[in-house]
Amino acid sequence: MSETTENLQQLPLGDWHRALGARMVPFAGYEMPVQYEGVMAEHIWTRTEAGLFDVSHMGQLQLTGEGAADALERITPGNLSALAAGKIRYTLLLAQDGGILDDLMVTNAGDHLYLVVNGATKHDDIAYMQSQLPDGLTLNHLTDAALLALQGPKASEALAKLNIQPLQAGWPLPTNLYFMEAGPFLWNDIPLGISRSGYTGEDGFEISVPAEHAVALATALTELEEVRPIGLGARDSLRLEAGLPLYGHDMNPDILPVEANLSFALSKARREEGNFAGAERVLAQYPDTAATKRVGLFVDGRQPIREGATVIDDTGATIGTVTSGGFSPTLQRPIAMAYVPMDLSQTGTAITVEQRGKKIACTVADMPFVPHHYHRKPKS
């Protein structure tokens, strides 16, 4: 990134990260911690214990008003009007031509919808939503809230030690939430919005906390023996292993949901209604008629391939692009995501990638590369 340090905004936990020895880098217009003790160690800690991530750069939005879910459905393909209170859905913000403007989480918070959008796109998202949503709705950017993610197999055990109570007696504790459920809670009289979700493939929580209490909460969590602070570097390697796409890299406005391998985000009811932005173009690719598709790649050898490397055919012609790539600390081998022609998207297909003039053999792999460990609600 080419941002200059002078224009960077500080997040509520900026000084807290620096005091813990984090290396700070510009990211999405903010100074953010990229690593503390090292990406590899932080990655493995999150996969085996619990990691605390500061994701306060992300946009937290509140959409209020009669018909909010129906209105948001005009620009997203998720079945939001059917979302029960306390449930979360992953969806996509779509341009009028169906291109992906962002990916986001939408929670039915009872009297409003709570949205979490990407940090780098939040201002554009807000402008687009305001242009598309009816006047009767209010879109509120929660700029005075921090967002923490607690992720890992010991996340639940750690969170249980904080004595967080439901906002109303009789409601479930945060550790009783299942994957993709959320609720309002109190911690020392501080209101918290907690969801069981994340971006690592592990069980875990995302916690919205008033900015002035972010340091107290982050400190209380990292004082637990299971929890260490984790930087953005490991956040990226964790989400790559989990097969989760990153906006601006694996998705952009020129890419449609089906080719991005995100057909699961086109809910059945919405496909049948076909009444979201760009539906005609988006659904023309459904279920499998796109020319290209985002796939996972196992890379032969030890050398990682990176975003921007090209997928080539036997003649050396470019037929695709690597959009994310790195070294998997869990698998101890390089992995990547790439767009390849549909006829080369089957698991096991041999693919050649060219990077800095060198040809590297790869194989299309199932994603996630490392299994998810979500705390899902048992099927009844």
Next chain:
Amino acid sequence: MSRYFTDEHEWVEVEGDTATVGITDYAQEQLGDIVFIEVPEVGTELEQGDDAAVVESVKAASDVYAAVSGEVIEVNEALEDEPGLVNSSAEEDGWFFRLTLSDKDELADLMDEKAYKAFVDDL
């Protein structure tokens, strides 16, 4: 035997006409966990400033430029199985390659240890 440094955080140890090249401890610290190193092939003729090697950390790839011109005569094969040597011993066991210097005058452009230390302290 004398050791030189560059503002790209490489070290060059010169013995007669032979130079051993690696990256500094400061550089490995900045790069973090190193997972792969692409060294030049033996026989490669490098001009000062050419891309000579690539260091891959978990997150990113970084180019290493040829600090001096010459022909590569040996590469550190231990790095293939153990790239982490560059993290644990950047300025000794984690050397990258050796070359035969083709222009010893180029050494005059480089820093000595004291100047490099001052350069790093200023960053």
